[in-house]
Amino acid sequence: MALRLAVVQPRTFRGEEAERNVECAARYIAQAAEAGAQIVCFPEGYPGPSNPAHSYDGLVAVQDEAHQHGIYVVASRIEPAAREEGHHMVLHLIGPDGRVCGTYRRTTPVGPYVYRDIPDWQFTYVAGDALPVFPTPLGSVGLLVCSEVYAPELPRLLALKGAEVVLMPAGALLNELLATWRTMVWARAIENLMYTATCQNIFGVEEGVAMVAAPECVLAQRAAPGVLTADLDMDRIRWLRAQDEKIEMPKQYRVVPGTLRWHRHDLYRRNYPDW
Numbered sequence: 509m510a511l512r513l514a515v516v517q518p519r520t521f522r523g524e525e526a527e528r529n530v531e532c533a534a535r536y537i538a539q540a541a542e543a544g545a546q547i548v549c550f551p552e553g554y555p556g557p558s559n560p561a562h563s564y565d566g567l568v569a570v571q572d573e574a575h576q577h578g579i580y581v582v583a584s585r586i587e588p589a590a591r592e593e594g595h596h597m598v599l600h601l602i603g604p605d606g607r608v609c610g611t612y613r614r615t616t617p618v619g620p621y622v623y624r625d626i627p628d629w630q631f632t633y634v635a636g637d638a639l640p641v642f643p644t645p646l647g648s649v650g651l652l653v654c655s656e657v658y659a660p661e662l663p664r665l666l667a668l669k670g671a672e673v674v675l676m677p678a679g680a681l682l683n684e685l686l687a688t689w690r691t692m693v694w695a696r697a698i699e700n701l702m703y704t705a706t707c708q709n710i711f712g713v714e715e716g717v718a719m720v721a722a723p724e725c726v727l728a729q730r731a732a733p734g735v736l737t738a739d740l741d742m743d744r745i746r747w748l749r750a751q752d753e754k755i756e757m758p759k760q761y762r763v764v765p766g767t768l769r770w771h772r773h774d775l776y777r778r779n780y781p782d783w
Contacts, residue, residue, distance in 0.1 A: 511646045511740040513673070513705060514545035517718040519733045520554060520680070520709035522628065527564040529555035533583070534573045540735050541577035546646055548574075549582040551709045552597065552654050552679040553628065556585050560595060560631050567600060567608075575606030580644065582651065582675055586631065587613075594620060594632030599651045599677070601642050610642035612651035616659050623679075641669045647742045650674040657692045657706065660699070667700035667768055672745050674702055680709040682717050689717055690729075697721040698763055701748045703740045723748060724762040 516536045521528040533555040540548045552558075555566035566585055574581040581602045586595040601610035613636025623629040639662065642649045650671030656662050657676050666674055674696065682689055689706070697704040700723075707718040710733045718730040720738035723745070727738040751765035 509646075509742045511673070511742055512544045512546050512737060513703070513720060513740055514540035514543065514548045514735050514737045515675075515677070515705050515707040515718050515720065516540065516548060516550050516554075516735050517707045517710055517716045517730060517733050518551070518554060520551070520711060522711065526556055526558070526562050527566075530564065530566045530569045533566065533570055536735060537570070537573040537577060537579070537581060540737070541579055543735065543737050545579060545735075545737055547580040547582070547649070547673075547675075549675045549677055549705060549707060550584060551677045551707050552599075553584050553586070554677075554709055555583060558584075558586055558628050560586065567602075571602050571606040571608070574602045574604060578604040580604060580646070580649075582677065584653075584677065589634040592634055594634040596634055596636055597653055599653060599675075601649060601651065603644075609644075610640060610649070610651070612636070612640060612653070613638070614653040614656065615639065616656050616662060626681075628679075639665050639669070641666055641671045643670070647672040647740075647745075652676045654678040657689065657696060660696065663696045663700050663702070663704070664771075667702055668771060672702055672742060673740065674700075674704050676704060676706045678706055678708040678717060680711055681714055682708060683714055686715060686717055690719060690726075693717075693719055694721040694726055697723050699767065701745060701763070701765065701768060703745065705738075707736070 570583040596613040603609040619633040650666035705720040720727045730736040748765045
């Protein structure tokens, strides 16, 4: 079974123009749908709002577009925290019926500070405490945010809970981090036998990080703004997870299969009791 994924790397508006991202998001969804995408993923905080100073609602328009085109869309914004003062950074998985069918609140690092040295993060960030996996007819989807790609335990837990695709949209301004970021996105795919993907907002002064990775290769990359698509072979992922490594030549794979069964809860708890 094939799944066509699109990650969007938009030219993002900030400040007083931020609401313009909503109408742009609708156009990107239409473009991705025309290219045959079944899941579309936007960057962290897009179409927003990504700052409490902005009062517009970016989610409803995205829901309408998802419903109109009959596809899944991952959209991002901040939302007030329920149990304490501050805001969560949120990713919503919107279904083909236009309804929110999954929500992930960024868990890592623990707040309240994350990036308050930039204008878009002038709010008190509250970390979430759940790592949900969302089953869909296309495959099981997990969501992470931005630099959580550097916390390998997060995608591993999602993989152990059944995630086959983990989308990790980033914020912006990765710049000197691009090389390690791309390496980590692919590494998370390799070690967890899953598909991984990322993208970021483009403000006009940076190279984009949009990419889609499989365990055995990087499927697609894009530095420029726009829509990047790739076809994910879901049967291949399931086959790799079901196999064990064999000493044979030539090998039937370019990654060690079956590694999720190597997870040793007893060993980890014995050596790190807080695990």
